[in-house]
Amino acid sequence: MEKITSFTIDHIKLQPGVYVSRKDPVGDQTITTFDLRMTSPNEEPVMNTAEMHTIEHLAATFLRNHTNYGSKTIYFGPMGCRTGFYLLLAGDYESGDIVPLMIEMFEFIRDFHDEVPGASPKDCGNYLDMNLGMANYLAKKYLDEVLYHIDESRLVYPK
Numbered sequence: 001m002e003k004i005t006s007f008t009i010d011h012i013k014l015q016p017g018v019y020v021s022r023k024d025p026v027g028d029q030t031i032t033t034f035d036l037r038m039t040s041p042n043e044e045p046v047m048n049t050a051e052m053h054t055i056e057h058l059a060a061t062f063l064r065n066h067t068n069y070g071s072k073t074i075y076f077g078p079m080g081c082r083t084g085f086y087l088l089l090a091g092d093y094e095s096g097d098i099v100p101l102m103i104e105m106f107e108f109i110r111d112f113h114d115e116v117p118g119a120s121p122k123d124c125g126n127y128l129d130m131n132l133g134m135a136n137y138l139a140k141k142y143l144d145e146v147l148y149h150i151d152e153s154r155l156v157y158p159k
Protein backbone atom coordinates (compact mmCIF):
# COMPACT_ATOMS: atom_id res chain seq x y z
CA MET A 1 0.00 0.00 0.00
CA GLU A 2 1.10 3.57 -0.65
CA LYS A 3 2.29 5.78 2.18
CA ILE A 4 -0.50 8.28 2.93
CA THR A 5 0.26 12.02 2.76
CA SER A 6 0.27 12.64 6.52
CA PHE A 7 3.07 10.07 6.95
CA THR A 8 5.26 11.96 4.47
CA ILE A 9 5.58 15.02 6.74
CA ASP A 10 9.00 15.15 8.40
CA HIS A 11 7.96 14.67 12.03
CA ILE A 12 11.53 15.23 13.22
CA LYS A 13 11.51 18.83 11.96
CA LEU A 14 7.86 19.47 12.83
CA GLN A 15 7.26 22.02 15.59
CA PRO A 16 4.01 22.99 17.34
CA GLY A 17 1.86 25.11 15.03
CA VAL A 18 -1.23 25.33 12.84
CA TYR A 19 -0.84 23.54 9.50
CA VAL A 20 -3.00 22.56 6.54
CA SER A 21 -2.72 18.78 6.46
CA ARG A 22 -4.74 18.27 3.27
CA LYS A 23 -7.56 19.53 1.09
CA ASP A 24 -10.13 17.11 -0.27
CA PRO A 25 -12.64 17.87 -3.01
CA VAL A 26 -16.11 16.56 -2.14
CA GLY A 27 -18.58 17.27 -4.92
CA ASP A 28 -18.07 20.93 -5.82
CA GLN A 29 -16.85 21.78 -2.30
CA THR A 30 -13.47 21.51 -0.59
CA ILE A 31 -12.84 20.15 2.89
CA THR A 32 -9.71 21.47 4.59
CA THR A 33 -8.04 19.30 7.23
CA PHE A 34 -5.93 21.25 9.73
CA ASP A 35 -3.10 19.80 11.79
CA LEU A 36 -3.25 21.54 15.18
CA ARG A 37 0.14 20.42 16.48
CA MET A 38 0.46 21.09 20.21
CA THR A 39 3.67 19.28 21.17
CA SER A 40 6.92 18.72 19.31
CA PRO A 41 6.79 15.14 17.96
CA ASN A 42 9.38 12.70 19.35
CA GLU A 43 10.97 15.52 21.34
CA GLU A 44 8.72 16.48 24.23
CA PRO A 45 6.18 14.45 26.25
CA VAL A 46 2.90 13.74 24.47
CA MET A 47 -0.40 14.82 26.02
CA ASN A 48 -2.23 12.30 28.19
CA THR A 49 -5.56 10.92 27.00
CA ALA A 50 -7.63 12.49 29.81
CA GLU A 51 -6.66 16.07 28.93
CA MET A 52 -6.96 15.35 25.20
CA HIS A 53 -10.42 13.94 25.81
CA THR A 54 -11.39 17.10 27.73
CA ILE A 55 -10.00 19.35 24.96
CA GLU A 56 -11.97 17.29 22.42
CA HIS A 57 -15.27 17.77 24.30
CA LEU A 58 -14.68 21.51 24.83
CA ALA A 59 -13.41 22.25 21.31
CA ALA A 60 -16.20 20.30 19.59
CA THR A 61 -18.79 22.10 21.73
CA PHE A 62 -17.18 25.48 21.02
CA LEU A 63 -16.89 24.91 17.26
CA ARG A 64 -20.38 23.52 16.71
CA ASN A 65 -21.90 26.45 18.60
CA HIS A 66 -19.79 29.05 16.75
CA THR A 67 -21.78 31.71 14.83
CA ASN A 68 -19.56 31.64 11.73
CA TYR A 69 -17.93 28.20 11.83
CA GLY A 70 -20.66 26.06 13.43
CA SER A 71 -22.19 25.01 10.13
CA LYS A 72 -18.73 24.54 8.54
CA THR A 73 -17.37 22.23 11.24
CA ILE A 74 -17.09 18.69 9.91
CA TYR A 75 -14.95 17.11 12.63
CA PHE A 76 -12.59 17.82 15.52
CA GLY A 77 -10.64 15.00 17.11
CA PRO A 78 -7.35 13.77 18.59
CA MET A 79 -4.33 12.39 16.74
CA GLY A 80 -3.48 8.85 17.76
CA CYS A 81 0.11 9.90 18.51
CA ARG A 82 -1.27 12.38 21.10
CA THR A 83 0.77 15.34 19.82
CA GLY A 84 -2.22 17.30 18.49
CA PHE A 85 -5.68 17.38 16.94
CA TYR A 86 -7.28 17.40 13.53
CA LEU A 87 -9.91 19.96 12.59
CA LEU A 88 -11.92 19.50 9.39
CA LEU A 89 -13.78 22.50 8.00
CA ALA A 90 -15.98 22.78 4.91
CA GLY A 91 -14.27 25.28 2.65
CA ASP A 92 -10.88 26.04 1.12
CA TYR A 93 -8.63 27.64 3.75
CA GLU A 94 -5.01 28.45 4.47
CA SER A 95 -3.68 27.87 7.97
CA GLY A 96 -3.47 31.61 8.74
CA ASP A 97 -7.22 31.96 8.08
CA ILE A 98 -8.14 30.07 11.24
CA VAL A 99 -5.62 31.58 13.69
CA PRO A 100 -8.23 34.03 15.10
CA LEU A 101 -10.68 31.11 15.48
CA MET A 102 -8.03 28.99 17.21
CA ILE A 103 -7.14 31.84 19.59
CA GLU A 104 -10.83 32.22 20.45
CA MET A 105 -11.20 28.44 20.91
CA PHE A 106 -8.12 27.87 23.05
CA GLU A 107 -8.96 30.92 25.21
CA PHE A 108 -12.36 29.30 25.76
CA ILE A 109 -10.61 26.07 26.81
CA ARG A 110 -7.98 27.87 28.93
CA ASP A 111 -10.67 29.79 30.83
CA PHE A 112 -13.22 26.99 31.16
CA HIS A 113 -13.75 25.98 34.80
CA ASP A 114 -17.26 24.52 34.68
CA GLU A 115 -18.70 21.06 34.19
CA VAL A 116 -17.25 19.57 30.97
CA PRO A 117 -20.07 19.29 28.38
CA GLY A 118 -20.99 15.74 27.50
CA ALA A 119 -19.04 14.25 30.43
CA SER A 120 -21.77 11.88 31.55
CA PRO A 121 -22.29 8.13 31.09
CA LYS A 122 -25.23 8.74 28.75
CA ASP A 123 -23.29 11.16 26.49
CA CYS A 124 -19.76 9.69 26.35
CA GLY A 125 -18.07 6.30 26.19
CA ASN A 126 -15.48 7.00 28.92
CA TYR A 127 -16.85 10.00 30.81
CA LEU A 128 -14.60 9.71 33.89
CA ASP A 129 -11.45 9.96 31.74
CA MET A 130 -11.23 13.77 31.94
CA ASN A 131 -8.63 16.23 33.22
CA LEU A 132 -9.87 19.81 33.03
CA GLY A 133 -6.92 21.31 34.90
CA MET A 134 -4.45 19.89 32.39
CA ALA A 135 -6.71 20.92 29.47
CA ASN A 136 -6.64 24.51 30.82
CA TYR A 137 -2.85 24.29 31.19
CA LEU A 138 -2.23 22.91 27.67
CA ALA A 139 -4.54 25.48 26.06
CA LYS A 140 -2.62 28.28 27.82
CA LYS A 141 0.71 26.79 26.73
CA TYR A 142 -0.41 26.54 23.08
CA LEU A 143 -1.67 30.15 23.16
CA ASP A 144 1.44 31.57 24.84
CA GLU A 145 4.06 29.55 22.97
CA VAL A 146 2.43 29.30 19.52
CA LEU A 147 -0.81 31.10 18.70
CA TYR A 148 -0.21 34.61 20.11
CA HIS A 149 2.93 35.19 18.03
CA ILE A 150 2.59 32.70 15.18
CA ASP A 151 4.60 33.23 11.97
CA GLU A 152 5.20 31.33 8.69
CA SER A 153 7.54 28.85 10.38
CA ARG A 154 4.55 27.49 12.38
CA LEU A 155 1.97 27.83 9.61
CA VAL A 156 3.63 25.88 6.79
CA TYR A 157 5.01 22.32 7.11
CA PRO A 158 8.81 22.15 7.22
CA LYS A 159 10.44 21.06 3.94
Ligand SMILES: [Zn+2]
Nearest residue numbers: 053124125126
Ligand atom coordinates in the same frame (compact mmCIF):
# COMPACT_ATOMS: atom_id res chain seq x y z
ZN1 LIG B 1 -16.04 11.64 25.44
